[in-house]
Amino acid sequence: MPGMFIDVRVDAKVAADRTLAKKLTEVCPVNIFAQAPDGTLRVVEENLDECVLCELCIQAAPPGTVRVIKLYQ
Ligand code: SF4
Numbered sequence: 634m635p636g637m638f639i640d641v642r643v644d645a646k647v648a649a650d651r652t653l654a655k656k657l658t659e660v661c662p663v664n665i666f667a668q669a670p671d672g673t674l675r676v677v678e679e680n681l682d683e684c685v686l687c688e689l690c691i692q693a694a695p696p697g698t699v700r701v702i703k704l705y706q
Contacts, residue, residue: 636681638705641665641690644698648674653694660689 647653654674657666663683667675690699 634678635702635704636678636684638703639681639684640702640704641676641681641684642700642702643674643676643694647694647698650674656693657690657699660693662687662689666690 643657647657651668651672654666654668654672657674658664658668663680663685665677665680665684667677669675684701686701686703688701691701693699
């Protein structure tokens, strides 16, 4: 389920990549990403609306694989 204002979509290949999952978990200043016990990426839905649109996650992953979607105008 997306947040009220923000949704973050991550390509399944990126989410399954433990190295990228670690990188995303480290770069997001508001902890929207976490690693599941097996190291894969988990999007922390309750934090989605904290997104500050810094785009660090977009820069940390291959082009087009992480998208931050504004659900408002
Ligand atoms: S844009 Fe910034 S705050 Fe938003 S999810 Fe990406 S890293 Fe986190």
